[in-house]
Amino acid sequence: MSISRRDLMKGAMAAGVAGAASGFGMKAAQAAVHDATGERQHDLFKQFKGNVVLLPGKYSGAVSAMDLSVPETLAWYSFGLAGIDMPIPHHIAALPSADPYKGFDFYQTMQPPAAPYVNENSPEWRDRGAFKMFKMRYDGSGQQNKISIVSDVSEATGMALGVHVSIGVGPNANKYVAYADGQKDMVLITDISDDPKIVKAFRCDYDPVARQVNISHIFPDQATGKFDFIDRKGMKTSHEAMLGEELMPADPTAVFVDAFTWHPELPLGAILIRRLGCCAIVDTNTWEVLAMLSTGKGAPDNFPLVKQQGYTWTFSIPSVLTPLHEAGFITSGEYFLACNNVLQNNIAVYRSEDPNPLKWKKETFVEGFGRKYLPLHMGNVPDSRWVFFTIWARKPHNGYICKVDPKTWKVVAKWDTGPDPHTCDCTVDGQFITTVYSGHQAGQSGMVVIHADSNEIVARLPNPGGMHDHVVVPESWEGLKSSRSTSV
Amino acid sequence: MTTSRRAIHRDRLRVGCSAAAGALMLTLYAPGSVLADSVDGVFPTAEEVGGEVFPEGLKVGDAFPTDWEIYDDHGKKTDVGKLIKGKRTVLAFFISAVPVSVQELKKLEKVHNGSSKTQLLFVNTDLVGAGLLGGNRVDETARTVRVIQREEKLNNRMFVAPNDALDPAGLSNKLGFRGLPTVYVVDADGRVENVYVGPQNWSDTNI
Numbered sequence: 001m002s003i004s005r006r007d008l009m010k011g012a013m014a015a016g017v018a019g020a021a022s023g024f025g026m027k028a029a030q031a032a033v034h035d036a037t038g039e040r041q042h043d044l045f046k047q048f049k050g051n052v053v054l055l056p057g058k059y060s061g062a063v064s065a066m067d068l069s070v071p072e073t074l075a076w077y078s079f080g081l082a083g084i085d086m087p088i089p090h091h092i093a094a095l096p097s098a099d100p101y102k103g104f105d106f107y108q109t110m111q112p113p114a115a116p117y118v119n120e121n122s123p124e125w126r127d128r129g130a131f132k133m134f135k136m137r138y139d140g141s142g143q144q145n146k147i148s149i150v151s152d153v154s155e156a157t158g159m160a161l162g163v164h165v166s167i168g169v170g171p172n173a174n175k176y177v178a179y180a181d182g183q184k185d186m187v188l189i190t191d192i193s194d195d196p197k198i199v200k201a202f203r204c205d206y207d208p209v210a211r212q213v214n215i216s217h218i219f220p221d222q223a224t225g226k227f228d229f230i231d232r233k234g235m236k237t238s239h240e241a242m243l244g245e246e247l248m249p250a251d252p253t254a255v256f257v258d259a260f261t262w263h264p265e266l267p268l269g270a271i272l273i274r275r276l277g278c279c280a281i282v283d284t285n286t287w288e289v290l291a292m293l294s295t296g297k298g299a300p301d302n303f304p305l306v307k308q309q310g311y312t313w314t315f316s317i318p319s320v321l322t323p324l325h326e327a328g329f330i331t332s333g334e335y336f337l338a339c340n341n342v343l344q345n346n347i348a349v350y351r352s353e354d355p356n357p358l359k360w361k362k363e364t365f366v367e368g369f370g371r372k373y374l375p376l377h378m379g380n381v382p383d384s385r386w387v388f389f390t391i392w393a394r395k396p397h398n399g400y401i402c403k404v405d406p407k408t409w410k411v412v413a414k415w416d417t418g419p420d421p422h423t424c425d426c427t428v429d430g431q432f433i434t435t436v437y438s439g440h441q442a443g444q445s446g447m448v449v450i451h452a453d454s455n456e457i458v459a460r461l462p463n464p465g466g467m468h469d470h471v472v473v474p475e476s477w478e479g480l481k482s483s484r485s486t487s488v
Numbered sequence: 489m490t491t492s493r494r495a496i497h498r499d500r501l502r503v504g505c506s507a508a509a510g511a512l513m514l515t516l517y518a519p520g521s522v523l524a525d526s527v528d529g530v531f532p533t534a535e536e537v538g539g540e541v542f543p544e545g546l547k548v549g550d551a552f553p554t555d556w557e558i559y560d561d562h563g564k565k566t567d568v569g570k571l572i573k574g575k576r577t578v579l580a581f582f583i584s585a586v587p588v589s590v591q592e593l594k595k596l597e598k599v600h601n602g603s604s605k606t607q608l609l610f611v612n613t614d615l616v617g618a619g620l621l622g623g624n625r626v627d628e629t630a631r632t633v634r635v636i637q638r639e640e641k642l643n644n645r646m647f648v649a650p651n652d653a654l655d656p657a658g659l660s661n662k663l664g665f666r667g668l669p670t671v672y673v674v675d676a677d678g679r680v681e682n683v684y685v686g687p688q689n690w691s692d693t694n695i
Contacts, residue, residue, distance in 0.1 A: 118621055119621070122628070150539065237585050247660070249665060250586055250666070320541035
């Protein structure tokens with residue numbers, strides 16, 4: 001017996017109608033959130049309900065929002081739509097949302113594709129991509145979820161910075177967002193409105209002969225109200241320094257500013273300065289520079305202020321014993337932690353409760369990373385019971401994620417999650433750690449979910465985009481304290 | 489920024505550095521058990537790269553090292569010792585990734601003005617990346633150097649010097665520079681006559 005195609009289709013349609021009538025499986029196309037009840041993996045993933053993860057794909061040029069509880073991509077946006085040739089969505093931070101499935105706002109930075117992976121100064125590559133910062137919006141209220149650009153912060157301010165973005169918390173909650181860039185050595189603070197306003201900007205320059213660093217307020221043009229640092233303007237070096245490239249020859253003034261992190265309880269923030277192994281602590285009421293922490297082992301707790309002239313603070317940096325990468329505050333604000341790396345691989349632990357950062361002292365170091373493994377990023381949990389760190393390594397080594405007990409400052413667990421590990425974050429309930437690895441922009445990449453207390457790797461999800469960062473959308477301003485704010 | 493290194497006195501923290509890094513080394517590794525470079529994933533200690541991130545570097549009167557690799561602007565290997573032997577030489581180290589270092593080359597050429605007493609050589613101090621696209625890094629860097637030569641309208645000879653900043657024997661560690669441009673004036677006997685870090689007002693100098 002043969003069955004014609006028409007007969008087959010009739011049968012399929014009849015089965016579909018019957019299925020719909022009996023209530024399983026058939027939903028309107030483009031449903032905003034998938035209900036995975038009844039699917040075999042639901043028992044595993046349902047415990048992540050309420051967690052929407054943003055994943056910028058560094059070399060894939062898109063950002064996506066993933067419902068970790070299905071898991072499925074809720075929406076994605078390709079920055080090619082914004083007219084950028086070879087966009088590199090880099091770092092990300094999300095504003096809190098009580099219902100992230102309905103909507104939330106987030107910030108995305110972008111840098112050109114120039115990197116030691118390509119001949120960045122060849123005529124074929126040197127003009128590709130752009131420095132940008134965007135305020136973005138996820139809208140899950142309709143029949144099709146979507147991500148769209150709310151504002152191009154770089155165009156609005158005249159300053160384009162491509163590395164970390166972090167949002168103010170505690171005394172700075174619901175006020176500010178900070179952007180940083182190590183190719184320009186600048187930090188920009190804006191408000192969080194849809195039409196972003198410049199609040200303050202800093203520039204950092206090293207004097208290699210005097211061995212001093214100048215931290216200066218910089219001001220927009222009075223006529224335009226904007227800076228003149230769009231796209232590549234102000235760039236000292238044509239690619240962001242990779243780990244270890246703090247030792248590479250660069251612009252003599254280059255210090256590789258990486259991020260601004262916010263104190264969760266005090267009106268203070270930290271400008272992270274990779275190449276000098278230093279963090280400038282800033283008063284977020286006045287934006288004055290109060291202290292220059294020198295985080296290396298064997299270095300003093302801070303370097304002295306030589307002079308303040310106008311809006312420039314000059315600190316003596318007689319010697320740099322090691323670069324650092326990220327530094328930030330534990331959720332409680334009790335400690336400031338700095339990931340020293342390259343020449344020393346350790347994590348400096350400052351007590352950071354005093355409103356005067358000149359009184360902050362290094363109490364100990366987390367150690368034992370050897371010469372191949374570099375402390376890189378840190379990740380918090382809401383109750384500060386653990387601190388997680390990404391420990392990066394060059395090829396052919398994978399690097400790993402580790403858990404540190406803040407009562408003893410010892411490493412108590414390690415996970416080799418995959419090659420080229422990057423940021424850690426935690427689920428909104430603080431029970432699970434999420435972390436991404438990017439396979440050096442070409443190879444194995446994925447996201448891993450770890451139970452913060454049992455140490456079990458609970459789930460592993462593929463990521464085709466070479467994820468260099470990610471963030472779980474926090475549910476409240478309090479929840480943001482353990483997200484992209486206090487640490488990066 | 490006028491930045492000749494010659495007259496600067498620096499207060500150092502070498503004792504603290506040595507104690508901290510030395511203790512770490514003793515705890516974790518037998519001395520000499522690992523070698524740092526960018527190949528096997530081992531990172532150097534401060535001691536291995538001049539004591540800290542910004543090493544002292546070559547000083548006036550030092551013999552200028554010539555035991556490092558150099559290629560001409562078509563990727564052909566040549567010899568530093570032969571290039572500078574018996575000639576007063578201005579060696580301007582730059583890198584295509586640092587705009588301010590490229591911009592300095594034209595300024596240098598203008599003040600040098602074809603002097604027959606001193607030769608002026610431009611050295612790109614790194615190799616461009618090829619990890620994602622493949623290709624010979626020396627040849628690709630030489631191609632970039634030729635682009636710079638053409639676009640900046642430079643007449644002096646240009647070279648390519650591979651550098652591994654993580655290798656204690658890498659060029660930037662051997663010479664001790666971190667900022668580019670760094671310009672060495674080397675006398676006919678091969679001794680450092682002066683060192684200039686960063687952009688200069690070259691008319692105030694004796695090159």
